[in-house]
Amino acid sequence: MTHRIAIIGASGYTGAELxxxxxxxPSFEIRALAANSRAGQEMAAVFPHLRHLDLPKLVTWEEIDFGGIDLCFCALPHKTSQEVISQLPEHLKIVDLSADFRLRDPEAYAQWYGNAHAATQMQKEAVYGLTEFYREEIALARLVAGTGCNAATGQFALRPLIAAGAIGLDDIILDLKCGVSGAGRSLKENLLHAELSEGTNAYAVGGTHRHLGEFDQEFSAIAGREVRVQFTPHLLPMNRGILATAYVSGEAETVHGALAAAYADEPFLHVLPMGETPSTHHVRGSNFCHIGVTGDRIGGRAIVVAALDNLTKGSSGQAVQNANLMLGEAETAGLMLAPCFP
Amino acid sequence: MTHRIAIIGASGYTGAELxxxxxxxPSFEIRALAANSRAGQEMAAVFPHLRHLDLPKLVTWEEIDFGGIDLCFCALPHKTSQEVISQLPEHLKIVDLSADFRLRDPEAYAQWYGNAHAATQMQKEAVYGLTEFYREEIALARLVAGTGCNAATGQFALRPLIAAGAIGLDDIILDLKCGVSGAGRSLKENLLHAELSEGTNAYAVGGTHRHLGEFDQEFSAIAGREVRVQFTPHLLPMNRGILATAYVSGEAETVHGALAAAYADEPFLHVLPMGETPSTHHVRGSNFCHIGVTGDRIGGRAIVVAALDNLTKGSSGQAVQNANLMLGEAETAGLMLAPCFP
Amino acid sequence: MTHRIAIIGASGYTGAELxxxxxxxPSFEIRALAANSRAGQEMAAVFPHLRHLDLPKLVTWEEIDFGGIDLCFCALPHKTSQEVISQLPEHLKIVDLSADFRLRDPEAYAQWYGNAHAATQMQKEAVYGLTEFYREEIALARLVAGTGCNAATGQFALRPLIAAGAIGLDDIILDLKCGVSGAGRSLKENLLHAELSEGTNAYAVGGTHRHLGEFDQEFSAIAGREVRVQFTPHLLPMNRGILATAYVSGEAETVHGALAAAYADEPFLHVLPMGETPSTHHVRGSNFCHIGVTGDRIGGRAIVVAALDNLTKGSSGQAVQNANLMLGEAETAGLMLAPCFP
Amino acid sequence: MTHRIAIIGASGYTGAELxxxxxxxPSFEIRALAANSRAGQEMAAVFPHLRHLDLPKLVTWEEIDFGGIDLCFCALPHKTSQEVISQLPEHLKIVDLSADFRLRDPEAYAQWYGNAHAATQMQKEAVYGLTEFYREEIALARLVAGTGCNAATGQFALRPLIAAGAIGLDDIILDLKCGVSGAGRSLKENLLHAELSEGTNAYAVGGTHRHLGEFDQEFSAIAGREVRVQFTPHLLPMNRGILATAYVSGEAETVHGALAAAYADEPFLHVLPMGETPSTHHVRGSNFCHIGVTGDRIGGRAIVVAALDNLTKGSSGQAVQNANLMLGEAETAGLMLAPCFP
Known part of the structure; x- marks a missing residue:
């Protein structure tokens, strides 16, 4: 059975990745592509690497006839997303890739995003889209909220550890190294090749990155108490990839065991043998996440490193994985592409 | 129907790309992987990005039971390749990715490669693997010789022009820009990140690059007279991709028309609208080749630019395309992966 | 003796390089820095890598007291440059890094830049700033026009050959590979890291790049007849560097000899031994230009490759070299920095 | 006064940087260059970017007439270094860039480097070369041991904080991001451009990196008790630069104040205004180190980020700085080169 798909916000990187x-x-067919600022153009003009595909011309989202659509991916900027999604017809299944429906608490949303939520009712219904941990809810959901790419990486490293009580909750440090595509196709000086290549810097230092809202919500829910992690992202001269280095208190063997047990049957999550470390090189362009655990020379301390591709497993791959569940397809359908190395 | 596949030389980049x-x-199944220097190891140790696949352990090629194999890809260094291939059983279909069977003339081989050919009989039987131009012979062949990646790019730009008489034959200049994976996984100083990134240089200047043997053979055959092009490759700080800039005498419209006509029905070759130029960014990781034509301000001069991914369309993708033909599958089977951008 | 220097247009890459x-x-002192869009800011806010220097705050150019300035570098966009420069006081020596005073012929200027020149009188007085070829005029000039960075590279490769009659004049092809800093600090989609890294493309194909105006002017003047070269620039994933590959008809030995003779006493131009090829890696961050010559396998054809750093020898280094001459300093003063490798 | 300089180990990156x-x-003159494996070659053949310099030909170190040398830089691999240095004449001042004389305790040396020290007497005399903290000893020393580049970066971030009692000593975490030139000019698969570019990974995870020996020695000495930090380096796709992100317990204002006070008069160490973060882009090719402090959202936690160029301030620049002191020159002589950006 073929599912009819629309993408709103098709002119950005997550749109292109979708x-x-x-x-x-095998069973998704793109019926409509919207990008209001590029409406009327061919996708090949916006993304020449998609030239070989027979794709519909870009339109505004208002022009889409949603009667012929089963599921819509929304890859709009946050805030715009909630405005658009609240106007979409009721029959439509929606996977949102923006930040708008990730936080369940309107106050938390307002705190992290600086504005009141315009669709609080939908906010309550939305299911958090970290597939491996919300599978059943996602399968039944009308609206699934894709996670932040940093938030996904950190959670893959830490959720099973918090759930298993394998680590201390008060001294978790997450140091992330992020490729630039996570910042989107935006014309900012620091994203220019001349400014970004050949160097690195931290950003959003001090606990100001919005993905912390997701960590707070999810980790606290698992632990049954408030959990606050320290999280610093760094911008690296690479296009794709997030490497999360988590510093935790806990026995390395216990930590490794908890992760291995949690992900034993997961098709996309691979826990490496004890002491091995993953690399973003080895997941690029794929929906896989590699996780490694090593004990520190300091007793009772462990390092967990998780690697994934922010555009795929961290965003559009996750979105397709969720759409598969929502449409009754095999969860892995269309997602077994091997990483592109070198 | 599932075809049983072996790969000899699986520890290099073209092996990994295969x-x-x-x-x-959809119908190839890997039954054996050989890499004599890494025999006994798991592929995940050699190429961790393939960790998610259930692959046979690496063996020596002599250990393979070819009775259970339908087609073998050979991704060995040149010279070694002819020695191994001449010992393979007769029933086996072979796609060779080395340089050993590209030149039909033993003297030309000896001149470009510096040694006498050790399997001249097979050399005569081998079909040159530029799929779009040798389709019928490839479908019937036992042994197909994959082309040089530079040689493929240049030929996609120029063959239809020579065939159509659209350009002069005595002043063709090919300036190539090549990603580093074409040099293989070799431990050479100039391939180190610290030496290669952030700069560029020409190499094999003056008509010494071995792929010239292929240009000479093929272009002369098409033209029915000797054709000698000037060809300078440049090493660029990127992993994948070849951009061939061809300077020719001829009317741009005629040139564009000849290419458009030749590739009108080709699934992998896309001729851009007149005056547009391709980019290796837009074919990375895919089997597509984009070609653009522009007239120069100097009357009667045109520039043809062709872009492809050296590991895919220039090597392993071409090899799979040829294997599809040899095994009676759809030529595009397994090869419609969209480019990975950004 | 200390010379008092002002820089107008200090917020761009050529300004920062100055x-x-x-x-x-040893003898230049920066007294004023102007950047109208950033006036009032500290340079450390605009270019944090200059934080250690005790620099004047940015002002508008109109705010500068030129009474206390001996020489002014102008690193403004073209067109703006002519408007500003025509208002500067008469006593002031000026090195302009824009394109505004490179072409001596107002019609040629209008043709390549699309507008009538607003300061045709100054246009006539300006000296073309290719130091090695205009030394005496530069030493006496009030206004020196810095050359295009591509134009400089191509001319270093070709001027002595045209002057010596060592090559044919009707089939010169210049294929350039350019780093991205040549495009300036501009917010354009194709200059983003995610769009530019890991790939390459040609641009301004077909003889439309403005630096052709300089080639036409200079080569024709040397040859005493009209010379039109074919010139295609390519954008490479690197920040600094231009590699010019020139394809010429002529004997390689004669070509090499003409270059070696012309540059024998030049401190910044190094002709490599016959058959060696330069690399932009080896001139990065320096004022040097390396040039190599190789004969092609096709008799009577040679390849000349020139490498320089577009921001230094191609622009700001050249500007300082010219300023040294204009101010009576040693031509090499402040310019003997070794390249920064790796 | 001109000081006569020799460099042993001139064929590596730190040798080239020297x-x-x-x-x-202004007052150093290179009189001898040794590289035993390249003896007899010109430096231009080993490092073409130094072609413009009039340098002595490479010899073996045994061939050097040390009678005419005032100071010798030793840039040999560890273990070789101690063997060579113990044979150098007594009058010679020596700056060693290897790891051989960094640890004062022979047992600590044996533990981290896996072999007994072959020159324990010299090991005792050697002064640890972190200039800003050992200035007086360095000025009087015969043998100065250059620090590890990671060790330098971490110490610049943390020494004043430990000395001032501004942070807790039992939960210091150092997450480092390192450019590849720190690994030297070694032919290793993971250092190839095709393997390293476009991705990142941690290495020496779990407290196994040898620079920990330096942290242990120095931090414990300052604190007057044993201090053990957790330290994980990461390899980044860039050639130069180290970014150290230190997670500490302490009040951000106190932390910032301690650093600002300690480095107020330092020419090369720049503490940014509170809340600003440094970037390796802004110190590339220079001897500067930029340090930023930010308080975390979690009370009593701060993040200190330090950025330097591993080849310059982390190694060869530090070595020249030390040599300046040992030879009675201004400490900054030859070291005020501005960073090379972009």
């Missing part, structure tokens, strides 16, 4: 994945998906 | 492509191929 | 060079110049 | 810096040093 199309890349759907291009070889 | 596995990446076959991983999502 | 400051980098002047920072260790 | 030459780059000495090239514009």
């Amino acid at each position: 199309i890349r994945l759907i291009a070889t998906h | 596995i990446r492509l076959i991983a999502t191929h | 400051i980098r060079l002047i920072a260790t110049h | 030459i780059r810096l000495i090239a514009t040093h």
